[in-house]
Amino acid sequence: MELDKSIAAVAKGLYAVVLFCIQMQSIKEVLSKDQVGKKVGVRGWIYRTRSSGGIVFAVLRDSTGLVQVTVKKGAVPDADFESSTKAGIESSVEIEGEVAEDKRAPGGYEVRASRFKLVGASEAFPITEYQSTELLLDLRHLWIRSREQTAVTKIKASLVRGGREWFHDNGYTEVNPPIVTGVCPEDSTTLFQLKYFDRIAYLSQSAQFYLESLIYSLEKVYAITPSFRAEKSRTPRHLAEYWHMEMEAAWVDNDGNMKVQEELVSAMVRNAVSECSDELKLLKRDPATLKKIEPPFDRMKYEEAMEFLQKKGHDVSWGSDLGAVEERTLTVDREVPVFVINYPKELKPFYMKENPEDSRTYKNSDMLAPEGFGEIIGGSERETDNALIIERLRDKGESLDSYQWYLDLRKYGSVPHSGFGLGIERIVTWVCKLEHIRDAIPYPRTVARVYP
Ligand code: 4AD
């Protein structure tokens, strides 16, 4: 009798060891025909759960998908069954069981549990089906577990990886410019100032000037950094902190710059379509539409854009800036991005190269995403004439002190060069067809929000 008990205890101990030792698999690996009849281990979080007549039906999620697990009284130790009835939404669990085909289950398969281990119980989860946008932003640290946010994050990673690979394959070197700077490449009204020891510095708006300095040794460089803009207006396209993919290259003119942009963007989108078609479908974005993104993209002069907008009833004329509304009209009927080129000088920063064919304009381009999404890239050929740069900085009322080093770059072996900056959350918003840019980043920073 005693012996029987101790054999049983040893057997139970062994079982526990086996449960811990069983190879855990991802949900995606478990959902396949050749797993049917096999014993598997899966772990994750409870996505939804219900019980009826001595069976618990729990749907588990992990980063790779959803799978239904059935826990039947009698098929698992009593304590395990008890745990499974108590495990609520978002509890973390480990399961061992056999894979079976079941047409009604998500993905077509289920795991029939032989063990059920509650790892971390969950209190009543504060996010239920219909919640206000504000509440979801307050609970962002929990909302990022949602399937939509998970899909967006994966697509973003895939776009960025596609970009990095393209740069690598085309001879660019990744570099690390500073985030704390003394220069203002873009609009001075959107600078974030910070106390830097005993002086004032700024959070970087763009790595451009530093990338320009690196082309003299590396020729073709790129960087992926956070950029900061103190945008006071609330819009669905602006963040105060966003991720910026920027490139700079020696011996490249404005046309060459646009070729790089269209190839890069096509490569990024191609990568996301090939790696993330399930995630795109989950977001109701048809991957077939994105397969059309291949170079070349149309080029439209600013002047032509104005004529087009006037015909569509916009009250614009030479010198009008293109805002979200105008960019929407320009792109809403397009399936592929378009470049708007040669903007009037007064609309763009001081560092751009004058257009020799029309001195009112610069050799620059903005790339607008189709379907109404608008600007995703700003780029230009760079001015190499220091006298012109100094004149423009003076006109802007800038002190030249912080720019001496930038002016130096033109004194020692200056070369024609160009570059651009791509807003990573902007391309994600378009590719994922999001209504608001804040959903393209886990923790959006806007004028109203630094929590969580
Ligand atoms: O057009 P921008 O201001 O250009 C520059 O910063 C250049 N110095 C880049 C360069 O040539 N290296 O910004 C570039 C891109 C925009 O096209 C847009 O996609 C994104 O950065 N962007 C923003 N994204 C999110 N929130 C904001 N507030 C953004 N401001 C610009």
Ligand code: MG
């Ligand atoms: Mg711009």
